[in-house]
Amino acid sequence: MEGYFTQPPGFCEESGRGRVCLTVTDSKASLISRRRVIGGLGAAALPLIIPSRLLGKASPSNQINLLMLGTGRQAFFTNLPTLLGLPEVRIVAVCDVDRKRAEVTKTKIDQTYGNRDCKLFTDWREALEMEGLDAVMNSTPDHWHVITSLAAVEKGLHVSCEKPLTRYLAEGRVLADAVKRKGVVFRTDSECRSHGYMTKAADLAINGYLGKLKRFEVGVPREKGDGFGDPKPMPVPDHLDYEMWLGPAPQAPYTVDRVHPTAHNGRPGWMRILDYGDGIVTNWGTHLLDVASLINGSERSGPISVEGNGSFPPEGSLWNTLVDFELHYQYADGVSLDYKMDVPYLRVEGDEGWIQAHWHSQGGLKASDPKLLRIKLKDSDKRVPTRGDKEDFISAIRNGTKPMADAEIGHRTCSIGQIGHIAIQRGKRLEWDPETERFTNDTDVNTLLTGTYRAPWKL
Numbered sequence: 229m230e231g232y233f234t235q236p237p238g239f240c241e242e243s244g245r246g247r248v249c250l251t252v253t254d255s256k257a258s259l260i261s262r263r264r265v266i267g268g269l270g271a272a273a274l275p276l277i278i279p280s281r282l283l284g285k286a287s288p289s290n291q292i293n294l295l296m297l298g299t300g301r302q303a304f305f306t307n308l309p310t311l312l313g314l315p316e317v318r319i320v321a322v323c324d325v326d327r328k329r330a331e332v333t334k335t336k337i338d339q340t341y342g343n344r345d346c347k348l349f350t351d352w353r354e355a356l357e358m359e360g361l362d363a364v365m366n367s368t369p370d371h372w373h374v375i376t377s378l379a380a381v382e383k384g385l386h387v388s389c390e391k392p393l394t395r396y397l398a399e400g401r402v403l404a405d406a407v408k409r410k411g412v413v414f415r416t417d418s419e420c421r422s423h424g425y426m427t428k429a430a431d432l433a434i435n436g437y438l439g440k441l442k443r444f445e446v447g448v449p450r451e452k453g454d455g456f457g458d459p460k461p462m463p464v465p466d467h468l469d470y471e472m473w474l475g476p477a478p479q480a481p482y483t484v485d486r487v488h489p490t491a492h493n494g495r496p497g498w499m500r501i502l503d504y505g506d507g508i509v510t511n512w513g514t515h516l517l518d519v520a521s522l523i524n525g526s527e528r529s530g531p532i533s534v535e536g537n538g539s540f541p542p543e544g545s546l547w548n549t550l551v552d553f554e555l556h557y558q559y560a561d562g563v564s565l566d567y568k569m570d571v572p573y574l575r576v577e578g579d580e581g582w583i584q585a586h587w588h589s590q591g592g593l594k595a596s597d598p599k600l601l602r603i604k605l606k607d608s609d610k611r612v613p614t615r616g617d618k619e620d621f622i623s624a625i626r627n628g629t630k631p632m633a634d635a636e637i638g639h640r641t642c643s644i645g646q647i648g649h650i651a652i653q654r655g656k657r658l659e660w661d662p663e664t665e666r667f668t669n670d671t672d673v674n675t676l677l678t679g680t681y682r683a684p685w686k687l
Contacts, residue, residue: 291318292386292625293360297352297376298367299324299333302390304492307365307417308333310618312340317622321347323355325469328490350469352376356383363625365417366390369498370505371477374399375685377414381406386413388621391518392510393638397646398678400639401665407635415621415631416638420515421522422616425585425593428601429576430612432583433523437603439580441563444520447570448512449589450551457485457497457546465490476685477503485546500547507549508569509538510645516574516587517567518633518641522612523576524563527637530644530662531557531565538652555648567648650676 294311296303299322311317319337324330330348337346349355356364356379364380366373366389377389381403393416394400407414420426432438461481464470467490470482480486480503488496498504499511521527538553550569557565571589575582581596595601605611613632615623624631633641643665650673651658659669667673 290316292316292362292622293318293320294363294365295320295355295358295361296322296333296337296365296367297324297355297380298369298372298390299326299329300367300488300496301492301494303365303367304329304333304336307367307618308336310616311365312337314618314622316626319346320361321349321355321358323349323352325350325472326465326488326490327467327469328465329492332492351472353379356380356385361385363387363413363621369473369496370511371395371503372475374403375476378403378406381410381412381414384410384412386621386625388415388417388618389638391416391418391514391638392505392642392645393514393635394642394646395505396677396679397643397665400635400642404635404639413621413624413631414635414638415617415624416514416518416633416635416641417617417621418515418518418633419617420519420587421612421632422614422620423585423587424614425587426519426574427612427614428593429574429583429585430519430523431605431609432600432603433576433578434612435605435609437581437600438576438578438583441524441576441578443563443577444524444565445573445575445577445584446513446516446520446565446567447573448508448516448567449572450569451500451508451547451549452495456541456548457500458483459485459546474682476681478680478682483546497547500549502548505549506645506649509550509553509649510642512572513567513645514638514641516572517644518637519574520565520576521637521641521644524559524565526559526640527633528640530640530665531647531660532560532662533558533657533659534647534651535657536567536648536652537655550649550652553648553652555651557644557648565644567644646677 294317296308296319311319322330322333322337327350330350334346334348338344347358363386366377366387368376370392373389374394377387380387433441460483462483464482473487474480485497486501487498500507505511534555534557536553536555538550541548541551552569555567572587573584573589573591575584581600583600584594586592593601620632623629647658647660654670654673658667658673661668
């Protein structure tokens with residue numbers, strides 16, 4: 229499989245899924261020599277790369293220099309405030325194809341630190357060449373996630389990337405394998421694992437208080453707002469590099485409903501367009517499906533079958549992602565998962581009871597027996613980590629440990645929604661091999677696992 233970039237140098241690697249080759253356009257791409265290997269992610273893992281200057285805890289430079297890649301709504305209102313509040317982190321640069329957004333973000337960073345040192349870039353390739361960079365917070369649109377994250381990983385940079393991790397399923401395998409080979413920290417960014425209701429449900433289920441697990445139920449919200457977007461072409465704003473925003477996606481006329489409002493408020497239209505993402509089925513789904521997979525012990529594997537139905541907007545609509553769906557999955561151990569549009573919640577059922585955790589919706593925490601909610605864990609019980617997503621990322625870098633949701637987990641979680649989306653398009657039950665990551669009863673549909681890229685980008 230040819231890689232994401234179009235010029236040498238490159239590399240190939242073997243896995244149980246075949247030979248993967250990647251080539252890199254940027255001739256400046258090289259490992260940052262000041263990094264050196266000092267630790268590991270586990271007995272069987274490759275070494276973790278940690279900047280040597282971070283080891284001197286009394287040093288004033290004992291901080292992780294971080295690039296904010298993408299400065300949109302999620303980055304500005306959620307990721308930025310948390311990262312600015314971490315004393316171990318120094319945001320040294322911002323990069324966005326929307327220069328106005330980048331300038332607003334730079335101003336906020338400079339005001340917080342009391343200086344004017346934050347660098348501003350509009351081309352991510354230039355940003356990744358910045359001297360002294362340690363880590364990247366990747367908040368780009370979904371269709372850019374793997375291209376930019378992979379470039380950062382190849383440079384030995386640690387990456388926290390917004391979910392859903394990939395636009396196409398095949399991208400996730402390439403990224404997860406590259407992260408493992410390079411030995412960097414990679415965190416799939418989702419705060420759902422750290423939510424109190426979710427950790428309570430997970431702790432009870434994992435420690436057997438519900439009995440043998442039998443079924444999961446996951447709900448996600450419908451898109452907010454009416455209509456299907458205004459497709460009427462508009463002049464491209466002077467502050468937006470629209471060609472770079474499109475990147476590997478098909479050529480299409482600019483309209484604000486395709487991209488995003490200049491201001492940070494408002495849900496961006498690209499989240500509802502199939503050229504850039506799968507919509508709610510992966511966007512919200514990767515929050516709650518992640519916790520279900522954690523509890524089920526399948527976060528590095530997946531289901532063995534999927535079937536379902538859903539509806540799309542009228543033909544020709546600009547916003548064309550699913551407006552409704554119901555999906556059913558089976559796992560090899562007999563556990564089932566039902567996934568639908570409703571309100572955001574996770575229900576875990578065992579043969580001795582059930583628990584239901586709501587997230588960003590009314591309902592709180594419910595159980596088949598109120599006594600379940602009053603259980604205090606024993607000292608010998610396992611506990612799900614409760615660190616916040618950004619704290620988890622930084623902790624993993626500083627301590628040479630695994631983050632709670634690495635690239636493999638992020639890829640596997642995203643793939644649940646992706647194969648469900650494909651099953652809806654196919655209109656039939658599909659059998660899935662989580663080891664080879666291929667459909668087995670309809671091999672023709674495997675072509676949907678890999679998308680097409682606009683030149684000069686390739687997959």
